[in-house]
Amino acid sequence: MISDIWSDPRDFKTSLAESARAVEVVMDQLIPVPDGPEARVHEAMRYAILAGGKRLRPFLVLAGSALFGVSQRSALRVATAIELLHTYSLIHDDLPAMDNSDLRRGKPTCHKAFDDATAILAGDALLTLAFEVLADAETHGDPAVRCELVTALAKASGAVGMVGCQMIDILAESDPTLDIGEITRLQRLKTGALIAFSSEAGAILGKAPLDLRRVLVAYAHDIGLAFQIADDLLDTEGTAAETGKSVGRDAVAGKATFVSILGIEGARAQAEALVEQATNHLEVFADKAALLRDCARYIIERKS
Amino acid sequence: MISDIWSDPRDFKTSLAESARAVEVVMDQLIPVPDGPEARVHEAMRYAILAGGKRLRPFLVLAGSALFGVSQRSALRVATAIELLHTYSLIHDDLPAMDNSDLRRGKPTCHKAFDDATAILAGDALLTLAFEVLADAETHGDPAVRCELVTALAKASGAVGMVGCQMIDILAESDPTLDIGEITRLQRLKTGALIAFSSEAGAILGKAPLDLRRVLVAYAHDIGLAFQIADDLLDTEGTAAETGKSVGRDAVAGKATFVSILGIEGARAQAEALVEQATNHLEVFADKAALLRDCARYIIERKS
Numbered sequence: 315m316i317s318d319i320w321s322d323p324r325d326f327k328t329s330l331a332e333s334a335r336a337v338e339v340v341m342d343q344l345i346p347v348p349d350g351p352e353a354r355v356h357e358a359m360r361y362a363i364l365a366g367g368k369r370l371r372p373f374l375v376l377a378g379s380a381l382f383g384v385s386q387r388s389a390l391r392v393a394t395a396i397e398l399l400h401t402y403s404l405i406h407d408d409l410p411a412m413d414n415s416d417l418r419r420g421k422p423t424c425h426k427a428f429d430d431a432t433a434i435l436a437g438d439a440l441l442t443l444a445f446e447v448l449a450d451a452e453t454h455g456d457p458a459v460r461c462e463l464v465t466a467l468a469k470a471s472g473a474v475g476m477v478g479c480q481m482i483d484i485l486a487e488s489d490p491t492l493d494i495g496e497i498t499r500l501q502r503l504k505t506g507a508l509i510a511f512s513s514e515a516g517a518i519l520g521k522a523p524l525d526l527r528r529v530l531v532a533y534a535h536d537i538g539l540a541f542q543i544a545d546d547l548l549d550t551e552g553t554a555a556e557t558g559k560s561v562g563r564d565a566v567a568g569k570a571t572f573v574s575i576l577g578i579e580g581a582r583a584q585a586e587a588l589v590e591q592a593t594n595h596l597e598v599f600a601d602k603a604a605l606l607r608d609c610a611r612y613i614i615e616r617k618s
Numbered sequence: 619m620i621s622d623i624w625s626d627p628r629d630f631k632t633s634l635a636e637s638a639r640a641v642e643v644v645m646d647q648l649i650p651v652p653d654g655p656e657a658r659v660h661e662a663m664r665y666a667i668l669a670g671g672k673r674l675r676p677f678l679v680l681a682g683s684a685l686f687g688v689s690q691r692s693a694l695r696v697a698t699a700i701e702l703l704h705t706y707s708l709i710h711d712d713l714p715a716m717d718n719s720d721l722r723r724g725k726p727t728c729h730k731a732f733d734d735a736t737a738i739l740a741g742d743a744l745l746t747l748a749f750e751v752l753a754d755a756e757t758h759g760d761p762a763v764r765c766e767l768v769t770a771l772a773k774a775s776g777a778v779g780m781v782g783c784q785m786i787d788i789l790a791e792s793d794p795t796l797d798i799g800e801i802t803r804l805q806r807l808k809t810g811a812l813i814a815f816s817s818e819a820g821a822i823l824g825k826a827p828l829d830l831r832r833v834l835v836a837y838a839h840d841i842g843l844a845f846q847i848a849d850d851l852l853d854t855e856g857t858a859a860e861t862g863k864s865v866g867r868d869a870v871a872g873k874a875t876f877v878s879i880l881g882i883e884g885a886r887a888q889a890e891a892l893v894e895q896a897t898n899h900l901e902v903f904a905d906k907a908a909l910l911r912d913c914a915r916y917i918i919e920r921k922s
Binding site for chain 2: 345352354355356359402406409411412429430431432434435437438439441442443445446448449450451456457458460461462464465468469471472473474477478479480481482484485
């Protein structure tokens with residue numbers, strides 16, 4: 315299935331859609347259709363993971379894996395683990411105690427469709443499942459590689475990565491005085507940590523040399539920041555119908571964002587510069603990295 | 619340090635206290651003293667993990683590891699990972715959306731001392747850190763063993779283990795008609811899954827043969843159930859001062875428990891029978907399992 319996705323590397327949108335479908339098939343298999351009294355937590359997990367979404371992180375894993383001849387099965391399983399983890403973070407971030415969002419991908423958020431307790435547990439279970447998937451022998455024949463994936467994902471998503479930044483993000487809501495350096499550091503860690511892992515995962519799976527891994531991490535840092543700036547622009551300029559989530563929330567919250575600091579034009583220019591820098595990093599891969607280049611551009615041109 | 623703990627295997631209480639101290643030292647090293655804007659999540663993690671507690675699960679890991687000549691460092695790291703994971707489950711269970719508990723180990727619960735958002739994030743970060751600790755090369759020289767630990771802990775704590783049972787437990791609050799079979803299954807999974815992993819971890823670390831692993835799992839199932847019955851008895855008969863947490867909550871909630879179904883004497887007799895059965899399982903280890911036998915008895919005689 316993956317070979318089909320990557321057989322025509324010039325067609326980014328088709329590749330993105332097909333990689334999303336492939337990951338959804340694996341997620342569908344991993345979380346059984348609810349049965350028995352614990353059904354509700356499975357139901358909530360399935361609700362959240364099968365609610366659509368761009369599946370950008372899985373795409374990065376698959377595109378990165380293609381550079382190193384990684385097997386389809388390995389790449390798909392890691393792509394799935396990241397999407398499970400990303401979905402957990404969305405469920406918990408949306409909770410009333412956190413961002414209190416009612417709408418996600420055009421549908422009620424998990425705690426709205428179920429309840430807070432179920433949403434907390436569904437998030438916990440998805441986070442746990444992500445590590446279970448990575449550690450499983452099906453993911454890679456070499457257990458040292460699997461351990462490295464677990465370690466890297468844990469670091470990216472834990473207290474010094476994604477979770478730590480969600481903490482800063484919440485505290486920053488009441489502190490509109492953050493400067494551009496602080497905002498950059500915050501967002502680089504928050505969105506960036508998981509995007510960095512997604513971009514690097516193929517290199518870990520393919521046991522790529524350190525210098526090529528560094529190239530992918532540098533690429534990821536730039537697109538991660540560009541992604542966040544694009545999100546801030548969508549929050550300012552997008553509509554709820556387009557983005558599928560509540561918009562204008564940052565301004566209402568008086569929150570410091572790239573847009574509030576740089577202005578709309580400044581933020582757009584900054585995102586453009588980052589995408590150019592990101593694609594420059596990929597020169598060493600020549601044409602083989604065409605999909606990753608397209609992806610960088612897509613990240614700032616998307617409407618949701 | 620561990621060798622000291624196990625040098626006099628007849629002294630259970632001293633061993634329990636010393637293993638608790640050893641695990642606390644490792645936890646203290648793992649979670650740095652708060653610094654920088656994400657400090658708050660580290661602060662909440664440290665508040666929760668260093669709040670005391672029996673550290674029963676770490677003790678089981680250390681006692682089980684001693685049966686198979688596992689290195690002190692390996693055993694301590696796995697013991698620590700389990701305590702991190704156990705602590706995350708307490709933080710999330712105590713949240714207003716779940717059990718809504720104000721008191722834990724005689725102190726305000728994490729969300730009371732901080733706030734709900736911080737408590738959710740601290741729990742998420744502890745869960746993530748548990749897997750990071752297991753996957754790290756320091757935990758065991760063989761990455762296949764580390765992957766097996768990650769897999770086993772993920773299964774024990776995920777949607778078909780601990781999290782699934784917390785879901786059933788919440789649903790059961792509004793259903794006092796559960797029968798003894800359903801309650802047993804629920805509690806065996808909820809408390810039992812993590813106790814089973816704690817008891818088996820030493821055998822995984824020591825690459826013990828399957829039949830000895832099964833012995834430890836059988837032992838764990840019995841003490842896990844006995845542990846829950848003892849908890850129900852403490853909730854009925856204990857005082858908040860003794861137990862360090864709110865008591866009498868089950869009766870107020872009209873919740874089906876071992877005590878509500880079997881009566882106080884019936885529940886006590888059942889716990890006694892389980893402890894005897896648990897110690898019988900350990901015959902194959904002869905005197906070497908003395909601490910595990912003492913532990914089984916302690917589980918139903920403790921006052922908190």
